[in-house]
Amino acid sequence: MTGGSGPSGKDAPNGVRPHIPVLLPQVLSALAPKDGEIYLDGTFGAGGYSRAILEAADCRVLALDRDPSVIAAAHRITPDYPNRLTVVLSPFSEMQEVWRIFEGQDADGHYIVPQADGVVLDIGVSSMQLDRPERGFSFMTDGPLDMRMGAEGESAADILNTASETDIANILFKNGEERQSRRIAKAIVATRADKKLTRTLELANLVEKVIGRKPGDPKHPATRTFQALRIAVNAELDELTAALTAAETMLKPGGRLVVVTFHSLEDRIVKDFLRNRSERAAGGSRHLPEVTRKQPSFRIVNQRALSPSAEEISVNPRARSAKLRAAIRTDAAAHTV
Ligand SMILES: C[S@@+](CC[C@H](N)C(=O)[O-])C[C@H]1O[C@@H](n2cnc3c(N)ncnc32)[C@H](O)[C@@H]1O
Numbered sequence: 001m002t003g004g005s006g007p008s009g010k011d012a013p014n015g016v017r018p019h020i021p022v023l024l025p026q027v028l029s030a031l032a033p034k035d036g037e038i039y040l041d042g043t044f045g046a047g048g049y050s051r052a053i054l055e056a057a058d059c060r061v062l063a064l065d066r067d068p069s070v071i072a073a074a075h076r077i078t079p080d081y082p083n084r085l086t087v088v089l090s091p092f093s094e095m096q097e098v099w100r101i102f103e104g105q106d107a108d109g110h111y112i113v114p115q116a117d118g119v120v121l122d123i124g125v126s127s128m129q130l131d132r133p134e135r136g137f138s139f140m141t142d143g144p145l146d147m148r149m150g151a152e153g154e155s156a157a158d159i160l161n162t163a164s165e166t167d168i169a170n171i172l173f174k175n176g177e178e179r180q181s182r183r184i185a186k187a188i189v190a191t192r193a194d195k196k197l198t199r200t201l202e203l204a205n206l207v208e209k210v211i212g213r214k215p216g217d218p219k220h221p222a223t224r225t226f227q228a229l230r231i232a233v234n235a236e237l238d239e240l241t242a243a244l245t246a247a248e249t250m251l252k253p254g255g256r257l258v259v260v261t262f263h264s265l266e267d268r269i270v271k272d273f274l275r276n277r278s279e280r281a282a283g284g285s286r287h288l289p290e291v292t293r294k295q296p297s298f299r300i301v302n303q304r305a306l307s308p309s310a311e312e313i314s315v316n317p318r319a320r321s322a323k324l325r326a327a328i329r330t331d332a333a334a335h336t337v
Contacts, residue, residue: 204222
């Protein structure tokens with residue numbers, strides 16, 4: 001989750017605060033845009049990163065977002081960068097396929113192999129999505145239990161009203177690290193026997209009733225439940241894993257990978273992926289011949305993830321849990337074929 005203007009949101013037309021790009025100077029510094037290069041921004045959102053990249057160098061950006069409302073808004077920005085910015089409606093797990101179509105074919109009719117100078121991902125929900133009650137992401141305002149970033153697939157209500165009690169508990173535990181997952185799942189199943197769950201506040205109140213609120217805890221008790229459902233609805237962890245392996249294949253030697261995440265499950269995926277790719281890979285037992293061991297496909301830029309400064313958080317509280325990891329592609333073969 002990112003973005004947001006002042007903490008009050010008072011300056012927000014219709015309650016939707018403008019999205020503030022998170023860790024922008026650090027993203028730019030890690031991506032180091034240069035003239036003539038080409039970048040993939042997998043999470044266009046309000047276009048904060050894409051625009052900054054395009055302003056920093058005479059380069060091109062192919063941007064993706066799975067949210068149709070983002071794409072409609074993006075088409076108002078593309079004319080500012082003639083022939084330099086293309087925005088496509090797509091999940092970022094499909095970045096390689098989109099890139100192939102974008103680059104087209106060579107003179108012999110073969111698709112040109114994707115070769116990016118940089119890939120950037122800013123995982124999570126934008127302010128525009130979070131602040132619109134009708135999208136169903138927020139437990140603070142009432143709306144339908146939707147939570148889909150794209151226009152297709154099961155909504156949160158679909159999952160809550162059809163999945164088994166065990167499956168709901170597993171979703172809450174695995175995606176939200178919710179220790180009271182079983183009790184919440186039981187209450188959901190008991191409630192839906194009378195009437196389907198359809199509204200965000202209904203769910204938020206149910207969770208609060210089941211697990212209570214610790215005195216003085218600024219975190220709403222439904223925070224973990226909402227995070228877990230959002231991750232399940234949008235298959236967010238699978239998307240991230242697929243995007244990382246696609247980026248490994250698409251990046252040129254020397255190409256930069258920059259990923260900003262907003263909770264520990266995502267950060268762990270990025271950290272483990274980069275660790276695995278930057279050391280001799282697991283198959284690399286000392287006892288195997290040198291030739292069968294995989295060479296590192298990435299060099300990690302910062303061993304510890306970068307976090308926003310207190311100053312950035314004071315201006316943009318939604319940045320508070322952000323973590324940035326960056327790595328540079330080596331010339332070794334990709335580990336994932
Ligand atoms: C945090 S916002 C990005 C903000 C952007 N960096 C900016 O500066 O304006 C995340 C965006 O990524 C999109 N998104 C999240 N997961 C996605 C996925 N798997 N594929 C494509 N877009 C995704 C969301 O729809 C949202 O618009």
